[in-house]
Amino acid sequence: MRKFLCVSVSLLALALSGLGQGGKTLVVGIDADALTLDPGNFRHRETETILRNMFDALVTRTSTMEIVPELAVSWERVSDTEWIFYLRDGVTWHDGTPFTAEDVVFTVERTIKEGRISGRTSPRKGLLDPVTDAIALDRLTVKLITAVPYPALIAFLPHHLIVPKHYVEAVGDEYFAEHPVGTGPFKFVRWDKGVQIVMEPYENYYGGSPAIPPVGPAKLERVIFRVLPETSTRVAALKAGEIHIATRIPPDLIPELEADPNLRVMAVRGTRSAFLEMNVTRPPFNDLRVRRAIAHALHVDLIIEHVLGGLATPIPSLMSPDSPFYQDLPRYPYDPARARALLAEAGYPQGFSFTLDCTPPFKDVALVIAEMLREVGLDVKVQVWEWGLLLPKLLARERDAWVADWGNATLDPMDIMIPKLRTGERGNYSGYSSCLYDGLMHFAEYIARTAESRLAAYQLAQELIAYELPLVPLWVAQEIYGVSRRVVGWQPSPDSRINLHRADLLD
């Protein structure tokens, strides 16, 4: 009996003797681990979210997506294809070495030249492609040269984190990818792969962008990004007080979080535009009247209100309302009678059958859309796919219609309007092809001399898409976070970065 008691007491002690994280340690529950800690070697949102706390870029974005200086103090476009960046003095890497123009040149060359990272080419090359050269003019001045006029350059630069030339050359790419040294507010402590990444404030941090106060070293004593892939587990950890910020909360879990007095829900409009896309290369969706009938049959506001908990903004074309290129066009009004009339006019008075494809995150939305389309006489079946299986079928134009989205973290039309709808592009699943649209893209990308003419071209193209409807624009959904009430000084960012430089944790 005594033995049994001893064992029971030890087990209880074992159960209760948790190790507290202690001090001001802010823990973020993130749904995926970083793939690498090398800012030049990934195409992965969560990796960028984590790395952003250890590395800085030439420019950054405010929480309202305005571009402001970071490692660069200012910049000027000296010709159509040449940009000069003046760098901040007094910035040091986490190992104490001063940051210079050589680091910027090294970073750019590592990204755009082939075979520079362990013999392979950076997967981020495409995000900086028109840049052909970087030249250090002096210790703190660097010139970037592009092959063609590239007005979108600045919009892409917040995503290119600068890496230390001296360190990478000394330790090699593979070591760097696991033991990073940056100029950011936090320095690397350890990476338990698949479990957590731990960082501590860099005491000599230059303070970050002066445009985003307060400027200075980070307030937290430690930051941990803990990997919790399962949504329910992230929510459980948040409720148990083990983490302070949980990413990617689905709308249906909001009431559960709101019911907890220690938690709050924070949401921000994201940068992914959702659409109902149609295969315009074959009947029935090659008929404009059919596509317009679909647009009239969808009650987008109703879906947003009831399926997405009101946490999305309807869009009339591809661009987010946060983008300076957004064109505020009228949306197709919900009008089932008009939809039926258009279908009859197109030769489908009895409607027709088709399958609406989607991936699991869009399943609820697709089911509601199918129901709305049934109201106007269409026989719609919903098929839920794993993305890897659906993608080749879309590219082969074997499907009819599908609900999907496309990311636009730069808010520049270049990485959504071109890949989605220009003839032959990799994201153009609808098979849309328009000389006018392609011409406008070409004009905006290569010919437009002024910001105004570029804006005009992209806005005209949005009008064209709203008219021709190769896709019915749906919405830009909000990114939802569960946050402990102890967290202050942090705002979610539309591009899903979690920058903890200014965050603090109340006792």
Add this chain to the structure above:
Amino acid sequence: MVLGVTFVVFLLLWLTPGDPVEIFLGQTGPITAEEIARIRREFGLDQPFLVQYGRFVARALRGDLGTSIIHRRPVVSLLAQTIPATVELTLFAALIALLVGVPAGVIAAVRRRSLLDMAGTVIALAGVSLPGFWLGLILVIAFAVNLKVFPVAGRLSFGTGLVPQTGFLLLDALLQRKLSALVDVLRHLVLPAWATSAGMMAMTMRLVRSSLLETLNQEYVHTARAKGLAEHRVILAHALRNGLLPVITALALNLGALLSGNMVVETVFGWPGVGRLVVQAIQTRDYPLVQGGVLFYALTFVALNLLADLSYGFLDPRIRHGRE
């Protein structure tokens, strides 16, 4: 056999629609066709099927399983990081299954058709039937969120001072003589191991019960009783010893199933194991990583089968000596 498995998996992956490069690049950003072609070339995906498979086998024989397309790191190092976590969880789960399953089975057999036996049967049925992710979430809600006695997820808290060396954290904590780290690792292990072991625990219990019932009717048991031995000695020393033979064999075989079956539990508990890695690799069509993971599973199954075969001879001298 392992070669056969890798060929089938290679073929299945090759036949499955989905392009790893397209998935890797994601639904965002501008990318030229040349860039996609270049990445394909870099990973040898532009080669015919047999060339790709031949290269894989040739490299695998040298211990090189290629580079993950998504992680951009050698597959061998990714597996080396995750295998210890999975093995540790599996062994701990098996230990729990045995520690609970064997005594429960003995009690059920001895008190046959009693309330205890029936309760055990119902619990075993539930254990076999409950899906791992559901049981895992229930355990998290009960013991981590409400009672706060175990952590929700993960493998080790920050601040234990433990430096992972072997990857087996229990072993590392013992080697480095860090009691607080050992306790922390054990606390993280309890819930996922419980969720993982439920099925095996139930199976062990039922197997011990039926096997013991069979041996209890054997003549040597009657003889032992007739000699006037105490009942607990008859059961534990005579009947159970023989009754455990099929249990141990089944256990070895089931360890393999347990290893591959805890992908879901690993996801629920944020456990950095091979299962989670392979599931992600399948979703992203990361061919080299899927191949590496499958090779690990195949080798483990082969090794466990071999162990089970050898254990027959070890446990039952009649088989070892080849006598009828």
